[in-house]
Amino acid sequence: MHLNIGELNNEYKRAIAYSALCQTCLAKRPYNLFHRANLYMRTQDVERSFGNKTTWDRSFDDHFRQYVVEFNEGVFSNGRDNRAFNRDVLDGGLEGADLVYLDPPYYDRTKQNGATNYQFYYYFLEGYLQYSDRSDMIDNSVESKRLICDPSPWTDRDRIYDAFEELFDQFSENKLAVSYNTAGLPTPAELKEMLGEHKEQVHIEARKHQYALSTAEDSADEVLLIAHD
């Protein structure tokens, strides 16, 4: 499928097809996880009753076609010159905006290993999309054969404070809105203080929020930090 999509002769069609392909893979994960060596659960002939069984039972083809329609429905023009980048925010070069909205991976300080490691959660898609290079990217030391993860400050308790300092310093000339969570490390109060080094006005807006896959007990508050002069 991946190779066939590469044959489409229009870059936007290719982008929509790759997005639909990834979304289909996401929907079909058992227990919404890629990072478990649990293929046997799919191949065993037993009665199943877990959460996303209905989605799992729908064919790959069916999901793919539905997501192609959904992605196409999201295409519109706002009449402006828009650009998207896929790169490390700390590499810079993104400073020219009126308002910078940040939604960083969050490190849950209430958990023993509270990192949100996107490379770890979504390595399957990354490897699939870079199909011809994937054999050099695999970490053969782990059973799930995930991809080798680059160390990131956002998943490291000891480096995350410096990463936020660097991020806010980089956007010190911009108005900032930062999505955050009350369980995050640094704490929202600490982030407010860091933003205060660059901005005259910093305030925190809060709203109760429950993630789709969490229970009422482990829900935490989503907050928005707003910083400007």
Ligand SMILES: C[S@@+](CC[C@H](N)C(=O)[O-])C[C@H]1O[C@@H](n2cnc3c(N)ncnc32)[C@H](O)[C@@H]1O
């Ligand atoms: C909380 S999610 C953002 C979700 C997004 N607001 C949305 O609604 O889809 C955090 C995002 O940060 C990205 N990310 C992680 N490390 C990054 C980095 N160093 N530079 C830029 N983006 C990064 C992840 O890939 C992930 O998409």
